[in-house]
Amino acid sequence: MMQTTLKPPKLPSKDGKGPLSTKNGSVLAAVVTAALAGLIIMVFLNQYRDNVNKDGVPTPVLVASQLIEQGASGDTIGAAGLFKADDVPRDQLKAGAVTDAATLRGKIAREDILPGQQLTAADFRPAGPSVVTKLGAEERGMKISLDNAHGLIGEIRRGDRVDVLSGFLVDSTVGRPRPILRTLMQNVLVLDAPAEVKASGVSGNSNKPKEVTLRVNVKQAPKLAFASDNGKVWLILRPQNGADVDTQSLVTLESLLLNEKAIRAGRAR
Numbered sequence: 001m002m003q004t005t006l007k008p009p010k011l012p013s014k015d016g017k018g019p020l021s022t023k024n025g026s027v028l029a030a031v032v033t034a035a036l037a038g039l040i041i042m043v044f045l046n047q048y049r050d051n052v053n054k055d056g057v058p059t060p061v062l063v064a065s066q067l068i069e070q071g072a073s074g075d076t077i078g079a080a081g082l083f084k085a086d087d088v089p090r091d092q093l094k095a096g097a098v099t100d101a102a103t104l105r106g107k108i109a110r111e112d113i114l115p116g117q118q119l120t121a122a123d124f125r126p127a128g129p130s131v132v133t134k135l136g137a138e139e140r141g142m143k144i145s146l147d148n149a150h151g152l153i154g155e156i157r158r159g160d161r162v163d164v165l166s167g168f169l170v171d172s173t174v175g176r177p178r179p180i181l182r183t184l185m186q187n188v189l190v191l192d193a194p195a196e197v198k199a200s201g202v203s204g205n206s207n208k209p210k211e212v213t214l215r216v217n218v219k220q221a222p223k224l225a226f227a228s229d230n231g232k233v234w235l236i237l238r239p240q241n242g243a244d245v246d247t248q249s250l251v252t253l254e255s256l257l258l259n260e261k262a263i264r265a266g267r268a269r
Contacts, residue, residue, distance in 0.1 A: 058087035061097045068113040074104030076136040096121035131191040145209040160190045165234040166227035181251040189215040
């Protein structure tokens, strides 16, 4: 009968030599340590890069290119070239920075905005029902009184475009006044116009003059005032894409009936 002899497990040598104490073990440990360190550095760099990219991403915002004065209309400062779109790093954005010019419609500047300054929502306030939001720096809103026929009362609406004709009686060499008419201005925006009010009762007057508000520039305003006070004014409704005509041409009795050249204008009566 065979006998099996059990041997005790081999213990590490007393001289301290183990798997990692050998040359190959040391190399393996160094490789593992370097790999772990590289992984940690890679994770750190990725997080840092994400944070930098998040803060440094350029965002298009509106920046004043010229001085925007207090009370300037948000509807017109874009057309006047008073601001531009500029890319600004996200970490440099002001609170409420404006990115869409459409949000400025119907608003006016609370105070002066300097060139280079970002436009923010806090820089503007609602203008209310005033027509001032439709006026640029060189534009004016002007009311003129017209009867129903000459002013197209009930036909024109806010936002329509009209041509303005003016007629006068002028002195002539023959001793009697001559009528003369010309196109005063064209493609004028209607800021406000009343709806036609029909009179009721015998004493009513449906042709009583009514006020129409037009947008004109600083040079047109005194001409329209003069024509309204000293002559007759007509508003002619035009399409939005209507072509202009020669505003310097005059219409007289001779030019109308005989196709003759208009006479030189004399003194208005």
